[in-house]
Amino acid sequence: MLRLESLTKRYRTGDLALSEISLAIPAGQVVGLIGPSGAGKSTLIRCVNRLVEPTSGRIWLDDLELTRLGRRGLRHARRRMGMIFQEYALVERLTVMENLLSGRLGYVSFWSSLIRRFPPADIENAFRLLDRVGLMEHADKRADALSGGQRQRVGIARALAQEPEILLVDEPTASLDPKTSRQIMRLLREVCAERGLAAIVNIHDVLLAREFMMRIVGLRAGAIVYDGGPDGLTPAVLTEIYGEEDWAASSDLSDTGPSPRPGVPDTDELVGAL
Numbered sequence: 001m002l003r004l005e006s007l008t009k010r011y012r013t014g015d016l017a018l019s020e021i022s023l024a025i026p027a028g029q030v031v032g033l034i035g036p037s038g039a040g041k042s043t044l045i046r047c048v049n050r051l052v053e054p055t056s057g058r059i060w061l062d063d064l065e066l067t068r069l070g071r072r073g074l075r076h077a078r079r080r081m082g083m084i085f086q087e088y089a090l091v092e093r094l095t096v097m098e099n100l101l102s103g104r105l106g107y108v109s110f111w112s113s114l115i116r117r118f119p120p121a122d123i124e125n126a127f128r129l130l131d132r133v134g135l136m137e138h139a140d141k142r143a144d145a146l147s148g149g150q151r152q153r154v155g156i157a158r159a160l161a162q163e164p165e166i167l168l169v170d171e172p173t174a175s176l177d178p179k180t181s182r183q184i185m186r187l188l189r190e191v192c193a194e195r196g197l198a199a200i201v202n203i204h205d206v207l208l209a210r211e212f213m214m215r216i217v218g219l220r221a222g223a224i225v226y227d228g229g230p231d232g233l234t235p236a237v238l239t240e241i242y243g244e245e246d247w248a249a250s251s252d253l254s255d256t257g258p259s260p261r262p263g264v265p266d267t268d269e270l271v272g273a274l
């Protein structure tokens with residue numbers, strides 16, 4: 001269980017990015033974080049693993065208070081939180097396998113990491129993960145030879161190699177085409193279900209959020225203005241989150257429930273294409 005209590009972040013510039021956010025995310029729950037640009041989504045995700053230092057408030061991962069940890073404690077705690085970024089954050093000149101194993105760096109000794117010597121169990125597990133994300137035949141390819149979708153799969157596998165309890169996912173599909181975006185969202189949801197992992201996913205695309213997330217948290221100007229199921233994202237709620245817009249013009253969002261979209265390949269077709 002991840003718990004935020006009155007989390008507030010004011011940057012040195014004076015911007016109030018988050019204001020008194022309280023939120024509890026139980027194990028296994030995949031939460032989509034939506035909201036307009038500047039609403040505080042990235043800041044919230046980065047406060048959880050303290051890439052951004054909160055100004056006030058408390059964050060708990062089970063019974064560990066993350067906001068009280070010193071450097072060493074934080075380093076240990078970060079193993080429990082897998083981070084997946086929009087820009088993949090891969091090391092370009094390293095292979096897929098090497099990038100994936102870098103997810104284990106928090107576990108091996110400094111000297112082992114320097115010479116990149118990993119225990120056989122880590123390597124076995126890395127191959128299993130590569131297989132799971134559909135990249136087995138790309139293990140020895142350099143990261144810079146991969147497509148955007150493949151790079152994001154490496155990002156996901158690397159986060160999983162950490163054996164985290166929660167995934168912090170920042171705009172995972174921002175640089176991907178619609179079909180690849182759906183494949184990545186589906187993969188994320190599936191791996192979370194398989195491992196009982198919770199996730200917070202910062203996502204711009206409301207249709208993707210509605211289709212693949214279990215719960216939606218809508219942020220506006222650093223405050224939560226919606227917290228509920230994806231089916232509750234009515235035009236009125238979207239207006240509350242994003243401001244006035246002709247939501248009815250987007251037929252999918254004018255419905256109150258999810259509906260299959262014409263022209264979008266079905267699950268089997270997409271899985272077959274992986």
Ligand SMILES: Nc1ncnc2c1ncn2[C@@H]1O[C@H](COP(=O)(O)OP(=O)(O)OP(=O)(O)O)[C@@H](O)[C@H]1O
Pocket residue numbers: 011012013015016017035036037038039040041042043044
């Ligand atoms: N490093 C920073 N220094 C100062 N202000 C910042 C910093 N990062 C973010 N902000 C400000 O904090 C607010 C929230 O930004 P944040 O990036 O968290 O929003 P977001 O919802 O993720 O936006 P986007 O969807 O555009 O990425 C904005 O007003 C932004 O200008």
